[in-house]
Amino acid sequence: MTDYAAPSAYASRQRSRTGQIALRWLLYALLCLFALYYLMPLFVMVTTSLKSLEEIRTGSLVSLPRKVTFDAWATAWSGACTGIQCEGLRPYFLNSMMLAIPAVALSTLFGALNGYVIAQWRFKGANLIFSLMLFGCFIPFQVVLLPMARVLGMMGLAGTIPGLIFVHVIYGLGFTTLFFRNYYVSIPNELVKAAKVDGAGFFRIFWSIFLPLSLPIIVVTVIWQFTQIWNDFLFGVSFSQAGTQPVTVALNNIVNSTTGVKEYNVDMAAAIIAALPTLLVYIVAGKYFIRGLTAGSVKG
Amino acid sequence: MTPILDIKNLCKSYGPVEILKDINVSIVPGDFLVLVGPSGCGKSTLLNCIAGLEPISGGDLFIGGRNMTNVSPKDRDIAMVFQSYALYPTMSVAKNITFGMKVRGVDQATQKAKLAEVSKQLQIEPLLNRRPGQLSGGQRQRVAMGRALVRDPKLFLFDEPLSNLDAKLRVEMRTEIKRLHHDLGASMVYVTHDQIEAMTLASKIVVMKGGVIQQIGTPAEIYNRPQNLFVADFMGSPAMNLIPAKAQKNGNGTKIKIDREAGGPLVLTDTNNPDLPEDVILGLRPEDIAEAGYRTGEHVQTANCLVDIVEPAGADTFVVSQLGGKEVTARLHAETKATPGQPLEFAFDLGKVSYFEPESGQRVS
Missing domain, CATH: 1.10.3720.10 (MetI-like)
Incomplete structure (x- = not known):
């Protein structure tokens, strides 16, 4: 009885092991998806801020900037207009x-x-x-x-x-x-x-x-x-x-x-x-x- | 000698709840006073009142002859060791010990000298740079003592300082506190719920219950002549046997009748106590009941009782039998032949007996 029971218990342990690994990977995949979803706006913000106006008008929202420029940052810091004044942030x-x-x-x-x-x-x-x-x-x-x-x-x-x-x-x-x-x-x-x-x-x-x-x-x-x-x-x-x-x-x-x-x-x-x-x-x-x-x- | 601590008619209440009722205690320099009682009896509150950490609702309190009733803790010339040690967690051991001196503005050189002296005395020199969190329970206990010792106060206060230690360490530290008391000749007040600690340490014991002092006396007085049933039952382990009995005057002695499981009532004759009420509770400590032949003396009387349970404890064997409807424990020698279910001849030492009034619980003689 025990002779037969032992291998089958081993097999089932093996099976549950594979199940656990699969579950773990599924979990990671799901978490990565969530993380991507949350990071998407930040990604869009950062890439957009590094593009020129020209490129924003012609390119896609999620594409990487073809030419990185910090002009927008400089303007935002010290040149953007808040109403009538234009001293930036x-x-x-x-x-x-x-x-x-x-x-x-x-x-x-x-x-x-x-x-x-x-x-x-x-x-x-x-x-x-x-x-x-x-x-x-x-x-x-x-x-x-x-x-x-x-x-x-x-x-x-x-x-x-x-x-x-x-x-x-x-x-x-x-x-x-x-x-x-x-x-x-x-x-x-x-x-x-x-x-x-x-x-x-x-x-x-x-x-x-x-x-x-x-x-x-x-x-x-x-x-x-x-x-x-x-x-x-x-x-x-x-x-x-x-x-x-x-x-x-x-x-x-x-x-x-x-x-x-x-x-x-x-x-x-x-x-x-x-x-x-x-x-x-x-x-x-x-x-x-x-x-x-x-x-x-x-x-x- | 002027008392070092003198408490007169002290009362303490929280709103309508009376915690301490009319406490009167006084000790002379060098005394080791132990406040003992079950939890909730007010012993820690009393200690806090002595320290000035709790205001008192009535009465007076003198330390070293000075009325300290309304004096703040720091000016009472006391030092206190707490149950949880209460070490300052972010300070090193050295800083913990010198904090009080620093606050009081003692100069650096004196601080250093005192610290060296105390840490040598308590053997905590290697620990001085550690934080309390890095110490074991026993080490923390030592540091807490060190903090009290550097102050060199008129009065030491201990609030259950050993209750957080394991059994072995507790016995070691108990001996150490006793030695410290002996070496310093200091006056101490010590709170505990452990009656063995109370017996071993005290030069004077106060037994409390429900905020009322039950008895004040030396350990021997408390142990041998308990004033009421509560003290009799609380002090001593195993507890004193308290057996309901009938007393009857008979010539120049008193016949004490106790119900027994088999063979009619057990009758003892006490020649010491002629004037007992008819109903009494007879109190006899386990060690005052021996096997016949092992105890001799003027007041020893023997009688047969049925043995219920035999509990060998190494040095002694405890034998339980039924007398007067109560379980009665006798402390016999280790090699006793007592067997459960068999009768055995016991020797009762009536020279050590206490009698109590069943109604009031007070001692009658």
């Missing part, structure tokens, strides 16, 4: 930088402080406050446009970059607090107690013990906040004026305000330039997505 790109960097830094720092207080310095009503901040994450931004415009006006910050920074910091706090609170809540409270016995105060404990522990969550928060703030259009278009507009608004103006022949290559180059910083943040910071930095610090 450069000044607006700088606006976005001056806006996004402080806004990300401040909202991350305040989020860390909030999370630290809510998770580690429990006080009466801490949960209520946390719930309210969470609620803030789900408020549609359209709702706050008018009240915020009024507040900015009263503060004398209407149409300025500090005003935009203020708006982004306020509306980022919900998420950044949530991130840090959830991270810090898993850190045993005994750390705070030990530091208190050692004589450290509120800020000392935050600065010397909690912040150094927070690299992974800081990276997550920075990526999230930078993407949100850099890509924001609604606040940018609502609370800025000529000269303080962020890059997203300028991109829109470049694409929508051209007259005559549509310069697809310039539009594409401008869109890529506007998207580059977020891409860069992902590539640089993604490396630091290290988990378990606290692993093993507590419990044996």
Whole structure:
């Protein structure tokens, strides 16, 4: 009985092995197809931006450029017209930088402080406050446009970059607090107690013990906040004026305000330039997505 | 001698929930006080109150003669070792140990000297540049102790420091803590739920239950003269036998009647305790019940009982039989001939007996 059973079991194992390999290849093929589908627009954008207008008019959308030219990129950066001015994206790109960097830094720092207080310095009503901040994450931004415009006006910050920074910091706090609170809540409270016995105060404990522990969550928060703030259009278009507009608004103006022949290559180059910083943040910071930095610090 | 720690009428409540009720404890310098009790009895809360990490709702707390009731932890001149060690994960061992001194502004040279001294004492010199995450449980425990030692405080506080270690290491570290206490002559307060730790380490034990102190005393007092049924049952392993019995005055002795499985009630005569209530619970530790012939003394009395279970444990053999409707464990010598289902003559040492009131659970004599 066993003599017969053994070879047949072997054969069936063999069969299932081949089946598994086939399945694996099918999976890869499918994944490649999806990847192709997702990369297609990027491919079209990059190739189009490297073609001359002449070639765009005569060639096919998906063909490679016959002659690579960076003219469109140069125009997009420093010559494209946004309405009446023709300075390209450069000044607006700088606006976005001056806006996004402080806004990300401040909202991350305040989020860390909030999370630290809510998770580690429990006080009466801490949960209520946390719930309210969470609620803030789900408020549609359209709702706050008018009240915020009024507040900015009263503060004398209407149409300025500090005003935009203020708006982004306020509306980022919900998420950044949530991130840090959830991270810090898993850190045993005994750390705070030990530091208190050692004589450290509120800020000392935050600065010397909690912040150094927070690299992974800081990276997550920075990526999230930078993407949100850099890509924001609604606040940018609502609370800025000529000269303080962020890059997203300028991109829109470049694409929508051209007259005559549509310069697809310039539009594409401008869109890529506007998207580059977020891409860069992902590539640089993604490396630091290290988990378990606290692993093993507590419990044996 | 002025007490190093003096707790007077301490109360602690969270809203309407009373966690600690009217706690009064005092220890002199050099004492090793152990707070012991089942989980949820308030022992850790009491320790946190001593450390100043939890505000107290009533009463006063003195450390070294100074009223510390409203003083912040850093000014209480204490050091604390936590259950999870609570080492700062991003700092090296050396930085962990010197962090407190750095915060207090102690100069670099003193920091260095102290660090060298303590790391030598605890034999953690090779570990100084490592992170806590790279240490084993026992090493982390040592570092946590080092952090407490450098402070040279008036009072050391330990919050179940050994409960995360495996059994073998726990015994080693227990001995080490005992040695440390002996060498330093320091005053310590130690929280544990392990009654063996309490017995081996303490010079004074506080047994707690439900936020109320059940008994304060030396390990010998707690072990030999438990104040109530809870203490009797909680301290000692295997636990004290608590046997329902009837007492009857008889001349200058008292007849103690205990129900037995076969052969009518077992009758012992106690000549020490003349005034017992009629219903009592007789408490006798397993080691005070021996095989007849192996225990002699003025108060030893023998009687036959049916053996239920025999559990050899190497050094001793535990024999379980039924008395007064309860399982009664006797600690016999290893070579005993006791066999399950057979009667055996036991020797009861009534010189070591405790009696409790069944209703209140309090000790009667």
